[in-house]
Amino acid sequence: MASVCRHEFKSRDDLVAYVKELSPQATNQTISQLQPSMHLIEGLLQQVSPSEYARSRNFLAGAVTHLSPFITHGLVTIQQVRDAVLAHSDASTGEKLIQQLAWRDFWQRLARQHPDWLWHNIESHKTGWQPDDYADAMPDDVVDARTPVACLNQLIQQLCETGWIHNHARLYLAAYVVHWRRVKWQVGAQWFMDLLLDGDLPSNNFSWQWVASTFSQKPYIFNLENVHKYANGVLDTAPERNREIDASYEALQQRLFPHMVEGQ
Numbered sequence: 001m002a003s004v005c006r007h008e009f010k011s012r013d014d015l016v017a018y019v020k021e022l023s024p025q026a027t028n029q030t031i032s033q034l035q036p037s038m039h040l041i042e043g044l045l046q047q048v049s050p051s052e053y054a055r056s057r058n059f060l061a062g063a064v065t066h067l068s069p070f071i072t073h074g075l076v077t078i079q080q081v082r083d084a085v086l087a088h089s090d091a092s093t094g095e096k097l098i099q100q101l102a103w104r105d106f107w108q109r110l111a112r113q114h115p116d117w118l119w120h121n122i123e124s125h126k127t128g129w130q131p132d133d134y135a136d137a138m139p140d141d142v143v144d145a146r147t148p149v150a151c152l153n154q155l156i157q158q159l160c161e162t163g164w165i166h167n168h169a170r171l172y173l174a175a176y177v178v179h180w181r182r183v184k185w186q187v188g189a190q191w192f193m194d195l196l197l198d199g200d201l202p203s204n205n206f207s208w209q210w211v212a213s214t215f216s217q218k219p220y221i222f223n224l225e226n227v228h229k230y231a232n233g234v235l236d237t238a239p240e241r242n243r244e245i246d247a248s249y250e251a252l253q254q255r256l257f258p259h260m261v262e263g264q
C-alpha cells in the first residue's frame with residue numbers, strides 16, 4: 001500500500017524537521033525563508049507594474065514579479081497574472097510581461113508535444129564541440145560557489161540560499177557552466193532543478209538548450225561589461241576578481257569556441 005505523507009504540522013519547525021527526515025540525501029540543507037500564502041501572492045499581483053517591468057526587467061535589481069515559484073506550484077495561473085497585468089495597463093504597456101508569460105506557455109506546450117526533447121539535444125551544438133566533448137559532472141567549485149569568477153559565486157550562493165535568481169543571472173550561470181566549463185547542459189539543468197523553488201522542466205531545460213545552442217542559432221555568452229551594465233551595485237564586478245569573463249565578445253568566442261565555423 002502506498003504511504004501517505006503527513007500534511008498537518010504543529011509549526012513550521014515541525015514541517016522543516018519532517019521534510020529533512022524525508023530527504024536525508026539532500027545536499028543543500030538550507031531552508032528557504034519563502035512562506036507562501038494567498039495574501040503574499042495577492043500582494044505581489046498588486047505590485048505588478050507593467051511599464052516599470054518593460055523598462056527594467058533585464059536588470060538584476062529590476063521590477064520583475066517574483067511570481068515564478070507560485071506559478072510553478074499552481075498557486076496562481078498565468079491567466080490570472082495576465083489579468084492582473086491588464087488591470088494595471090493597456091495591452092501595449094503590458095506587452096513585455098505578457099510576452100514572458102507566453103514563453104512559459106510555449107515551453108509547456110512544446111514539452112507536451114515532444115516530451116523526448118526535454119533531456120535530449122534538439123539540434124546539434126553550433127559551438128564546434130561534439131556532445132562527448134562536454135563533461136558529465138558539475139565541477140565542485142561551481143557547486144560550492146568557489147569558481148574564479150566572483151560575481152558568479154554570489155549568484156550561486158543566492159541560488160542555494162533562496163532558491164530563486166533573476167532570469168539574467170540564470171543565463172550567466174548556464175553559459176558559464178556549459179561554455180566556460182564545458183559541462184553537458186543536462187547536468188546544469190539538473191543542478192538548477194535541484195535548487196530552484198520554481199523548478200519547471202520545460203522552462204528550465206529548453207532555456208538551457210537555448211544557451212547551449214542545441215535549440216538556437218548560436219551559443220549564448222556574456223562578458224563582464226554586460227554584468228557590469230545589468231548588475232552594477234548588486235554584484236562584485238571588479239575586473240581583478242572576474243578575469244575569466246573580462247574580455248570582448250570576439251576574444252571570448254575565439255577562446256571558448258576555437259573550432260566554431262560561422263554560419264553552421
Ligand SMILES: Cc1cc2nc3c(=O)[nH]c(=O)nc-3n(C[C@H](O)[C@H](O)[C@H](O)COP(=O)(O)OP(=O)(O)OC[C@H]3O[C@@H](n4cnc5c(N)ncnc54)[C@H](O)[C@@H]3O)c2cc1C
Nearest residue numbers: 064065066067068100101104167170198199200203204207
Ligand atoms: C537557464 C534558465 C533556466 C530557467 N529555469 C526556469 C525554471 O525552472 N522555472 C521557471 O519558471 N522559469 C525558469 N526560467 C525562466 C525565467 O528565468 C524565470 O521564469 C523568471 O526569472 C522567474 O522570475 P519572475 O517570476 O520574477 O519572472 P518575471 O520576469 O516577472 O516574469 C513573469 C513570469 O513569466 C514567466 N517567464 C518569465 N521569463 C520567462 C522565460 N524566459 N521563460 C519562461 N517563462 C518565463 C514566468 O512564469 C515568470 O514567473 C529559466 C531561465 C533560464 C535562462
